[in-house]
Amino acid sequence: MSDIILFDYWRSSASYRVRIALNLKGIAYQAVPTDLLTRQQKAPDYVARNPQGLVPMLHIDGHDLSQSLAIIDYLDATRPEPRLIPADPAARAAMLARAMIIIADIHPVNNLRMLHYLKNEMGQDQGAIDSWYRHWIAEGFVALEALAPESGLFGGDAPDLTDVCLVPQVANARRFDLDMTPYPRLSRIDAQLQDIPAFAAAHPERVKPA
Template sequence: MSQITLYSYFRSSAAYRVRIALNLKGLDYQQHAINLLKGEQKSKEYRSVNPQGLVPTMMTEQGGISQSLAMLEWLEETYPEPSIIPGDSYQRAKLRSMAYQICCDIHPLDNLRVLDYLRGKLGINEESKNQWYQYWITQGFTALESQLDAQPFCCSKHPTIADICLVPQVFNALRFNVNLSTYPKIQKIYNNCNSLTSFRAASPEHQTDSH
């Protein structure tokens, strides 16, 4: 089994996704903490690892991989069991669609770079910044809630790439005091996922750099 090193930050949603997937696959990996608040992602040393200066980065025996969704796909292809993108072509497309809705349409609008730009360059106050965050979360979650069925997880009896992407986004929504009472399916899935050790062990509060 190849050695995997994950450059991570404990509250990074994207890194959180990858930690969950690694745990679900039962893989051993090392973590290298990159403190986003201290700007370590902008250092020359880290940019030699990831030219974008973003986390996470996954180092494998073949080289580095950036972008969390690419990492999840690589993990699925390299370690196919247990599968995080199961089913026929339609079912896999449906799971990817939910994952992309979260990772492409919600998360980029609410990540640290955007929030720092709103506060810094545009001079948005804290209340307005939180309103921005809450608006885009509710837009995305309203659409997602309507697509979920009665399964214990997102469209499946087992956690998949959709759940892997959803849980970190719910965690952040709770941090920013988003009212989730109108999303009972999302809340149920979040609770079901966090009943599993693989999800709990990946959560921000259980990472060594959270202290």
């Protein structure tokens, strides 16, 4: 049994990112499903280790790491091959700017906590919630499409952090019936990435608990 443990939820896009990164780096890990719908992430023993009570959390090298970007940055620093975050400062800044469109702009307003708040506290029906979800993905995808390369991946010949973040977000977009026609470059990149075994193995339907 691996001493690297990933606490995740199969449909969490942040967890999906970390699964992809672990797979790309060939890091074996034990998965511990943490069901957000039954609030297992709020259990006292979990919150004692991760005060935010969110997934993913990766136990590695004696550390309990949270937040997908921080986890992937740690993996890149300690297990740098293949590199997902460029070492060159300018390239690193450009790549992080692209990735943060998803991590910081799209995802936070569309995560499960936000959707529950819209429904339970704000009284919005499912149609309004779905419209909200699509709106914020589209806002980010317009910019990301403009930044996408005409050929190859965001990382060139090999995936980088932007690619790792893109695939889970496109999966969410399709789940909420966002029309992907305006984003041909993002669609092409997503299709290329789906052919990479590390991405395919991390797909929610592949890790969904029985």
